Amino acid sequence: MHVLTLTTNADAPFMNQQMSELERRGVSFTTLPISGEASDVTSRSPVDYLRTLPKVLTEAGNNYDLIHAHYGLTAPIALSQLRTPVVLSLWGSDVHGPTKPVSSACAPLCDDVIVMSEEMREELGRDCRVIPDGVDLEQFQPDSQERARERVGWDDTGDAYQVLFPYRPGRTVKNFPRAERVASAAERLLDRPIDLRVVHEVDHETVPDYMNAADALLLTSRSEGSPNSVKEAMACNLPVVATDVGDVRERLADVEPSYVGATDAELVEGLVDVLRREERSNGRDAAREVSIERTTDRILEVYERVSGTTVEPPREPATIE
Template sequence: MQVLHLVTSEEIFFTQQIDTLERKGVDTTVLVVPGADQIDGDMGSGRGVAEYLQFLPKVRQELRSGDYDLIHANYGLTAPYAITQFRLPVVLTLWGSDVVGFDGAVTKACAWRCDAITVRSEEMRDLLGRDAHILPSGIDLERFEPMDRREACERVGWDPDRKHVLFPYSPDYERKNYPLAKRVTERTRDRLEATDDEIELQTISGVPHERVPIFMNAADALLLTSRHEGSPNTVKEAMACNLPVVSTDVGDVRTRLRDVSPSGVGTTEDELVDELVAVLESESRSNGRDAVREVSWDRIGDRILDIYESVLSADESEVAG
């Protein structure tokens, strides 16, 4: 099976998806929209109309030169390029922010022409307003696994006798809402009568993906304060490390954390403070790893293959009919 992937940027989870599909025998070619200027993967940041116009001839040239079975458009802004041809079936994968705002308008205008759509959560499917497969991105359970906390603290240079709240992004990443994380941490210190040194809010940016598990194992809690998400991998990766998670009610986080303790979801700043206080007072790791096994890349890869085969079978039936 030969698949042409269109993508706005080669995020870690996207490259892991490609690696998984190739291990399962899919021949893949990837075309990336030019001109990405990102802050921790902020989709489309820094691009203008010119970059997206440059992408169309690249796609058409590749389709003329390659012998593909289907097109897989990753992120809604790649959908227009996939549906400008009428020969190959199209699978569209949405990541989260592409179902709201301007990106969401583009996505919805193109979705009807796609043969299959995958979204990260029920919330995304509701926002899209169309039938879609709920398919979270996978995680690498061999890379993200529990390790000794004190050893992890030593490896990242943190004091193991302090409590560390991990905000796993750059403070400049606007959609992740660092100001809220800062307020929640400050109020948590006040509630626990702790100093800035006793409870530290840690941020990471530009860290190689293979080192992220060390930071997660060194932390006492992961704090996610995003305004919107699809199925945030940082939450699932934290779960795989048994790191407690406190998060806003975005994407599929509430579903993921349903049976995980200690961890919690808050819909208000007050609730987030309550949840973070409870996690830090517990001084324990979570049972998240058991809950996240279902989204290993191997299982997600099999589900993507099932979607490909279903789309191709339907396309063959239409041709025969």
């Protein structure tokens, strides 16, 4: 099976991990990113999307089995060609944010739509597939906190609690000022200081080290789909304190110690409790439900149904004895 991928972020680790797993199952990909650049303070302009349109129309003529459009704003471009079926994956902000009208208008025209949580499906207001991004349980697994702290350079922190905030502070939706407020308030209730560790733009291969080095992960987002940092923390048995966004409450339902709250006071209470307990969580057991192998199975079912093509897994090379 041959798939044309359209994306606003060709470097998204969760998308690339899923594609790599699909390639191991026999799917091949060509990726076309949207023209232009975006940052915390600037977005792509309509001109950037228009500049991408001719490339998509030309590339779509190369006998792909389907087009997988990632993020709602890529959907109009994917639908501009009329021959190849389109699968649309929505990431969260394209359902909860200002681009929702585009996603809502295009979703009924696509052959199938994938969202990351039941909350997103309800917000979109139509039937679609709920498939969270998968977590690689081989890459993300528990390790010695002492060794992990040596690897990330946190081995000289005294007795301070290490609380991980794994996002760029400038991303408004992640609400870093709230994380600072919660950490500061929690510190005043504890007999030890808190180091709020902002970790971003590091190699994805090193993220498990930060998860294992930390005492808790703090997520204060205003909205999410299915935050990968929560699932990655679970896979490393790192306790999570988070706002009630996306599928966080569902993921953490049976995870101890962890905490989901709505108000600052609830988040502070949860963070204090988690840190005082000084325990790793049982999150890895719950993370198996969203392993990358399971989510790939479900995406492959969508691909085969939409394209009418059955994927043949690659044959193992013959061995000569």
